[in-house]
Amino acid sequence: MTFVEGAVRVRVPATSANLGPGFDALGIALSLHDELEAEVRPDGLVIEVTGAGAEDVPRDESHLVVRSMRAAFEALGEQPPGLRLSCTNVVPHARGLGSSSAAIVAGVVLARGLVAGGALLVDDDALFRLAARLEGHPDNVAPAFYGGFTISGKDTPPEGEGGFYSVGSAVDPRVEVVVFVPPTPVSTAVARGLLPARVPHAEAAADAGRTALLVAALAGQPEHLWRATRDYLHQSYRRPAMADSLALVDELRDDQVPAVVSGAGPTVLAFTDASGAAALRARCPDGWTSHHLTVDRDGAVLL
Structure with missing residues (x-):
């Protein structure tokens, strides 16, 4: 196996999962990106991090991007003698915008990119399943x-x-989002720990119907997004960990805005179109930040 000379760069989008009723099934890529660069060195490990999480992430083999690169190199058949990794992070950490998935995807894509002919050794679907x-x-x-x-x-x-799968679905070009990011993080483990082991059959059935409607609404009928984003399975149970986020969701939904908790939270995502984004951003709570984003249709891209 031959490693390429020089650096390889990748851009990876933020993501929002669940989107209300689609618990652990639906996800969308957003136009907020981390950019990372890696190259093979004769020895050692050098990690540089700027931006989101720079004060907190480790600078050793436990770094999530490095661990993901190591797993991909293992699948490719050989570990490099040394690595340099540079991360420019924009996706907020522990806010429900997929920062860990961005790190993992970046790591596996970088590793494959550093191997000559890597795409022939591990194709896209296999790399996705590894991630x-x-x-x-x-x-x-x-x-x-x-x-x-x-x-x-x-x-x-x-x-x-017994394998992971993913199927892409259409998104109407009118669909855009505003995300409201609170200053305080909530870990996914804490958010998941609040969920009950069982839910009423009627609520599960209602969520299934809304999930199906959400796929149709995003594909070409965004006028149904408010109804389609109603969740019965997880958001209300998480209120103790993110009361302000759920209060904002309630406030927006009372005004017919299709708002949800993004992933495990505490970020709030609201669907809109280009004309409605400014008015939505004006409703950002004090101390929070907001972003007007479009759907990223490319995913992880080598630059």
Whole structure:
């Protein structure tokens, strides 16, 4: 196996999972990006980080991008003698915008890019499945890798092959979003820990219907997004960990704005179009930040 000379760069989008009712299944890529660069060195490991999380992330083999690169190199058949990694982070950490998935996807794409003919050794679908295994679930990994709006999950033997899958679905060009990012993070583990082991059958059925409607609404009928984003399975249970976020969701939805908790939170995402974004951003709570974003249709891209 031959490593390429020089540096390889990748751009990876932020993502929002669930989108209300599509718990652990739906995800969308957004026009907010981390950019990373890596190259093979004769020895050692050098990590440079600027931007979001720079004060907190490790600078050793435990760094999530490095761990993901190591897993991809293993799949490719050989580890490099040394590495230099430079990360310019824009995606907020622990805010429900897919920062960990962005790191994992960036790592596996960088590793493959550093190997001559890497795409012949590990194709896109295999690389996606590796990234999903590293993350543990595919709902953020899929849009980060493929771009656009994705429906993803994992087959469960004996019904399926036991592998992760992702299917892309259309997004109406009118669909844009505003995200409201609070100053305080909430870990995914904490947010998941608030969910009950069982939910009422009626609520599960209602969520299934809204999820199906959401796919149709995003594809070409955005006038149905408010109804389609109503969730019954997870958001209300997470209120103790993100009361301000759920209060904002309630306030927006009372005004017929299709608003949801982004992923495990605490960021709030509201669907809009180009004409409505400015008015929405004006409703950003004090101390929060907001971004008007479009759908990233490319996913992870080598630059």
